[in-house]
Amino acid sequence: MININLLENFKRNFLPEKYLESFLNFADTMSNITVENMLHSVCAGDFTPANNTNSTKILYIPGTKGNEVYSIKSAKKMKKYYTEIDIKCFDGYKHAELAVYEPDKWLDTVVSFLYE
Numbered sequence: 001m002i003n004i005n006l007l008e009n010f011k012r013n014f015l016p017e018k019y020l021e022s023f024l025n026f027a028d029t030m031s032n033i034t035v036e037n038m039l040h041s042v043c044a045g046d047f048t049p050a051n052n053t054n055s056t057k058i059l060y061i062p063g064t065k066g067n068e069v070y071s072i073k074s075a076k077k078m079k080k081y082y083t084e085i086d087i088k089c090f091d092g093y094k095h096a097e098l099a100v101y102e103p104d105k106w107l108d109t110v111v112s113f114l115y116e
Helices: 004-013 017-027 032-042 068-081 097-101 103-114
Strands: none
Touching (some): 097 103
16 A cells, blocks of 8 residues: 555655556566665665675766765765776756656767776
């Protein structure tokens, strides 16, 4: 069962309501482990790396609008464990705002990273 306050916060700060039904239908296909992995990937506060060999390619795309202190803190913590991390900061965007509202720009960034 979905927490209504969580859902309202999600619509207000993350995903426009017109995409919500599609997202929830997609989320229903995910296993619990996948959802946990997604949460761990975006919540670096409790981040503890597994056997880091520095061969892992990581792209971190934080925004500067909203809770930028958290984004900076997360970037520093990830840089500590993964020195080769590529951090592409998008000024004036909230977390994941680029992916939601300008997916072509986000995709160009990700594809560029993957093929560097």
